[in-house]
Amino acid sequence: MCGLLANAHHGKSRRLLLGLLGLLVFSTVVPAQKVIWTDGMSVYVGNQDGSGPVGTLFDSSDGLDTPYGVVVDVEAGKLYVADDGVRKILVGSLDGSGTLQNLFVGLGFPQAMAIDVAGGKLYWVDDQQFRIVVGNLDGSGTPTELYSPGIGRLRGIAVDGLSGKVYWSTNQDGIQIGNADGSGLLGFLHDPPGDSGGTIQGIALDVANGKIYWCDISNDKIMVGNLDGSGAPVELYGESGEANSPYDIALDPDDNEIFWVDNSPRRIVSGNLSGTGPPNLLYDSGFSSPLHLTLIPSPPDILSMIPPGAPASSSFGVVVSIVLFVLCGWAVTRRILKTPVSH
Helix, strand or coil: CCCHHHCCCCCCHHHHHHHHHHHHHHHHCCCCCCCEEECCCCCCEEECCCCCCCCEEECHHHCCCEEEEEEEEECCEEEEECCCCCCCEEEEEEECCCCEEEEEECCEEEEEEEECCCCCCCEEECCCCCCEEEECCHHHHHHHHEEEECCCCEEEEECCCCCEEEEEEEECCEEEEECCCCCEEEEECCCCCCCCCCCEEEECCCEEEEEEEEEECCCCCCEEEEEECCCCCEECHHHEEEEEEEEEEEEEEHHHEEEEEEEECEEEEEEEECCCCCCCEECCCCCCCCCCCCCCCCCCCCHCCCCCCHHHHHHHHHHHHHHHHHHHHHHHHHHHHHCCCCC
């Protein structure tokens, strides 16, 4: 395998091969369908179906003080944490190995975050100076203030990198929109506040379906509205204790699921994006009052080639076989293309 890489003289071929290998390795080492959350003390991880115990990725021994916002870059295997206690944004390995590194320091009170992986940007709300801030994912340069709305405390944040828009919620005036490059405010959605008479906390976008979801923390509701602001918002969950002080939400549109954290009682909950059926209790012990959460989606479809229930050793063997098959096919094709035609 190493010899094959060494013989890939053309830069494009080498990059293609390395990218394929990275995809295959990623699909074997990155855990599938996880939910990650903070509680002001640690960063936790659990399965999206609620099976298995709660795991701790990072805690005070890793330099955390009061972790709030958390986002992930799955392809890069990185996890970002906003800690308003030490006024930093830190980055670490997605699997919790190693130590957290400072990405940005000397901030105000960084809390909710949103990530634009393709654009290489990280957005967050500063709850001390009431502003929206952006910085580079690699930690280069100086964070830049995009907006300082001055209309109340900032709560949740979400970004649509394709359209170049950033959305945020406040405790007074619903959801506000601005250009992601800071070039101008674009108005409000579903206000005041939230067309539900409540306080909007966490928000999440389903751009493909033109929807925006939010937590109404004061009325104990999970709401959805149109991303263009048309129509009236719809309550998804909120009856008979379905949501209790919901603080943040995350979406898995591929599996038609929505996840949220209830601050009191402390628990991690999931439900259908359509609001049908009762919510599912995933976890309610092993942590303090949860604050923010994010998801790790399913790995690439290559793992579907592994039979359900196969032991880890067999699964690893199947993936290795796939890697070797692809490499051999690539080598044979390259040899054929380089072989002169005889007349």
